[in-house]
Amino acid sequence: MTQTTISVVAPVYCEGDHLPQFVAALAAELTQLKSSCGLNYEIVLVDDGSSDNTWAVMRTLTAQYSYLRCLRLSRNFGKDAALSAGLAAARGDAVITMDSDMQHPASLIPEMVALWRTGNVDVVDVCKQKRQVESLLSKLCAMTFYRIFRALTSYDLQGSGDFKLLDRKVVEAWKSLGERK
Ligand code: UDP
Ligand code: MG
Numbered sequence: 080m081t082q083t084t085i086s087v088v089a090p091v092y093c094e095g096d097h098l099p100q101f102v103a104a105l106a107a108e109l110t111q112l113k114s115s116c117g118l119n120y121e122i123v124l125v126d127d128g129s130s131d132n133t134w135a136v137m138r139t140l141t142a143q144y145s146y147l148r149c150l151r152l153s154r155n156f157g158k159d160a161a162l163s164a165g166l167a168a169a170r171g172d173a174v175i176t177m178d179s180d181m182q183h184p185a186s187l188i189p190e191m192v193a194l195w196r197t198g199n200v201d202v203v204d205v206c207k208q209k210r211q212v213e214s215l216l217s218k219l220c221a222m223t224f225y226r227i228f229r230a231l232t233s234y235d236l237q238g239s240g241d242f243k244l245l246d247r248k249v250v251e252a253w254k255s256l257g258e259r260k
Contacts, residue, residue, distance in 0.1 A: 083172050
């Protein structure tokens with residue numbers, strides 16, 4: 080049997096300054112996970128047409144971390160497209176998606192993986208307990224969106240974002256949808 084692998088996928092736009100710190104924090108968690116649970120891992124970063132030194136930094140980091148794979152989009156397509164490209168490239172049995180700007184704490188990864196490994200969970204959705212300081216209008220728009228979405232679909236996405244763990248079968252189902260928008 081091949082070893083269980085966790086992929087971490089992150090879209091990256093003009094994060095050259097923080098990228099080494101982000102990858103180091105991630106690597107520390109993943110290395111720890113390997114020694115405690117024997118899990119294999121890879122990191123997939125997608126440069127979404129950055130105009131800073133992001134790609135050069137990625138190339139330097141790939142020399143340092145053998146399990147780091149980097150993709151580069153031909154221009155800036157937006158984070159959802161970058162995330163899609165990363166999901167398509169990920170090879171893990173579970174895929175963790177997260178932002179690369181350090182706003183999603185890598186320290187939560189062991190707990191996410193532990194929940195998945197119970198075998199009863201296909202998606203782990205990390206939710207914000209509090210929203211950042213923002214304008215009243217922005218708060219109202221967000222609240223209205225979540226209410227309407229919940230009324231129409233019965234899914235409560237309040238506080239949820241791009242920090243998630245998806246089982247391989249969820250990634251495959253998502254890939255089969257073929258929607259672009
Ligand atoms: N990002 C991207 N393409 C973009 C804008 C952002 O790949 O055009 C990346 C960015 O580097 C970060 C993540 O997507 O890792 C979330 O972006 P941002 O921090 O701007 O979003 P927010 O924190 O407001 O959700
Ligand atoms: Mg952010």
